[in-house]
Amino acid sequence: MDQSSIDALRAQDIAPRGHFINGRSQDGETGARHQVLSPINGQPLALIAEGTPADVDMAVRAARGAFEDGRWSRMAPAGRKKVLLKLADLIEARALELAVLGVRDNGTEITMAYKAEALSAAATFRYYAEAIDKIYGQIAPTSGDVLGLVHHAPVGVVGAIVPWNFPLMIGSWKIAPALAAGNSVVLKPAESASLSLLKIAELAAEAGVPDGVFNIVTGRGSVVGEALALSMDVDIMVFTGSGTTGRRLLEYSARSNLKRCYLELGGKSPNIVFADAPDLAEAAKVSAAGIFRNSGQVCVAGSRLLVQQEIYEDFVAEISRHAEGFRVGDPLDLNSQIGAVHSLPELQANLDFVTKAEAEGAERRTGGNRILTETGGYYMAPTVMANVKETDTLFQNEVFGPVLAVTPFADEDEALRLANATVYGLAGGVWTSNLGRAHRMVAGIRAGVVHVNTYGGADLTVPLGGVRQSGNGHDKSLHAIEKYFDLKTAWIKL
Numbered sequence: 001m002d003q004s005s006i007d008a009l010r011a012q013d014i015a016p017r018g019h020f021i022n023g024r025s026q027d028g029e030t031g032a033r034h035q036v037l038s039p040i041n042g043q044p045l046a047l048i049a050e051g052t053p054a055d056v057d058m059a060v061r062a063a064r065g066a067f068e069d070g071r072w073s074r075m076a077p078a079g080r081k082k083v084l085l086k087l088a089d090l091i092e093a094r095a096l097e098l099a100v101l102g103v104r105d106n107g108t109e110i111t112m113a114y115k116a117e118a119l120s121a122a123a124t125f126r127y128y129a130e131a132i133d134k135i136y137g138q139i140a141p142t143s144g145d146v147l148g149l150v151h152h153a154p155v156g157v158v159g160a161i162v163p164w165n166f167p168l169m170i171g172s173w174k175i176a177p178a179l180a181a182g183n184s185v186v187l188k189p190a191e192s193a194s195l196s197l198l199k200i201a202e203l204a205a206e207a208g209v210p211d212g213v214f215n216i217v218t219g220r221g222s223v224v225g226e227a228l229a230l231s232m233d234v235d236i237m238v239f240t241g242s243g244t245t246g247r248r249l250l251e252y253s254a255r256s257n258l259k260r261c262y263l264e265l266g267g268k269s270p271n272i273v274f275a276d277a278p279d280l281a282e283a284a285k286v287s288a289a290g291i292f293r294n295s296g297q298v299c300v301a302g303s304r305l306l307v308q309q310e311i312y313e314d315f316v317a318e319i320s321r322h323a324e325g326f327r328v329g330d331p332l333d334l335n336s337q338i339g340a341v342h343s344l345p346e347l348q349a350n351l352d353f354v355t356k357a358e359a360e361g362a363e364r365r366t367g368g369n370r371i372l373t374e375t376g377g378y379y380m381a382p383t384v385m386a387n388v389k390e391t392d393t394l395f396q397n398e399v400f401g402p403v404l405a406v407t408p409f410a411d412e413d414e415a416l417r418l419a420n421a422t423v424y425g426l427a428g429g430v431w432t433s434n435l436g437r438a439h440r441m442v443a444g445i446r447a448g449v450v451h452v453n454t455y456g457g458a459d460l461t462v463p464l465g466g467v468r469q470s471g472n473g474h475d476k477s478l479h480a481i482e483k484y485f486d487l488k489t490a491w492i493k494l
């Protein structure tokens with residue numbers, strides 16, 4: 001990855017984009033398009049098809065038709081594996097192009113987008129492709145006069161809705177296992193970040209995914225997303241996004257065909273630093289990256305820093321120093337460590353959180369303001385708010401921006417109580433050199449993942465999912481593929 005290749009890719013015009021239905025780009029019912037703005041400079045970037053319920057219907061019919069005739073669902077797993085491995089290779093070969101395209105509409109710093117978006121998407125397709133011919137059914141321990149077989153049957157048509165942060169990574173976490181298991185997919189990306197996923201659909205066709213098996217309908221959540229989740233012919237919904245939309249999906253399911261909904265939602269994850277942490281300097285550095293990279297637009301961001309009283313002031317000073325040290329700027333500049341906030345409304349919401357936090361008594365130690373306004377883009381200084389109380393809005397609510405809430409605690413009991421004092425349960429972190437304490441905190445923190453003496457790392461081998469109001473499903477690992485199968489029993493009299 002070098003700057004001149006990035007600059008050449010960013011200079012390319014983006015043609016108006018249609019939906020991807022039945023193996024080709026289609027304009028949809030009305031031919032209407034909406035304008036996508038680039039967070040890098042606030043300028044118009046691309047025209048994207050504005051989907052309608054009729055477009056969703058067309059995509060679902062294509063997906064159902066492909067599923068029922070078995071062109072993919074009844075292909076031997078080794079055959080699907082071959083196609084998906086080819087797709088992984090194509091993604092990898094085009095990784096920089098995909099990453100730059102994604103950054104142009106979502107604003108993530110390119111160094112992160114290249115690895116966490118493009119290369120991670122290739123790795124995800126490879127992982128589930130490799131897995132699919134190694135998953136066996138079961139023979140039940142019945143009496144000798146019958147044979148009970150438990151099959152893994154693909155569920156049918158999978159509806160997927162994904163957010164604007166990490167569309168390729170999160171999209172692949174859903175598309176890859178769903179396709180590997182033999183399902184058809186209709187995906188709705190975020191209206192402001194569809195470009196890189198539309199490219200993946202083209203690459204899927206090139207790799208040999210048959211027409212109708214993987215479809216994308218672009219457009220607004222309240223129109224396209226709602227129609228997809230209300231469809232009587234979608235068998236399950238997999239979703240990543242906000243809790244507000246997640247609740248709606250459950251309602252749509254109840255109002256339609258009772259489809260299962262797997263929800264990956266928001267968080268307000270506690271990152272807990274004890275005075276006995278093995279390396280406080282390292283803890284400050286990693287914790288700063290754990291909230292500020294990608295402008296805090298990371299679901300598992302350690303957005304609530306809980307610091308033991310005796311080291312509190314020094315640690316807040318150290319993390320503020322890191323916050324001020326980040327180079328925020330053009331996300332396509334290799335020198336930038338932090339890119340843009342995704343949109344103007346998001347940026348304004350972040351600033352409003354800071355204003356409210358101050359009104360509720362928190363102290364702004366650094367940041368809290370919009371920067372680089374001369375670029376026309378949406379940039380915010382990494383922000384540290386100290387002495388945030390348990391009852392404060394900033395303690396309880398997800399910002400999804402570069403705003404860290406810091407709260408002191410006295411001892412282990414108080415740390416654990418504060419860690420669990422929100423409605424969320426996505427991630428957490430604990431820094432301590434006391435092994436017993438580390439295990440007690442891992443057991444006690446109500447979250448899908450707890451990091452010890454690090455923050456934010458993971459790979460495909462482990463599941464990611466929330467508990468409580470952070471969701472009810474899992475992406476990644478072999479656990480994630482289970483939801484794309486129905487268990488079907490064959491009871492055979494011998």
Ligand code: NAD
Nearest residue numbers: 162163164189190221222225226241242245264265266299
């Ligand atoms: P969002 O809920 O506003 O949008 C997510 C998707 O839902 C978009 O595609 C949107 O168009 C669609 N949508 C909106 N309204 C809809 C409706 N009425 N019916 C159907 N679909 C609808 O969320 P966002 O702002 O795009 O994403 C940020 C949120 O996602 C944050 O809360 C973040 O924590 C969460 N997130 C969670 C994870 C995780 O793994 N748990 C990962 C990334 C992001």
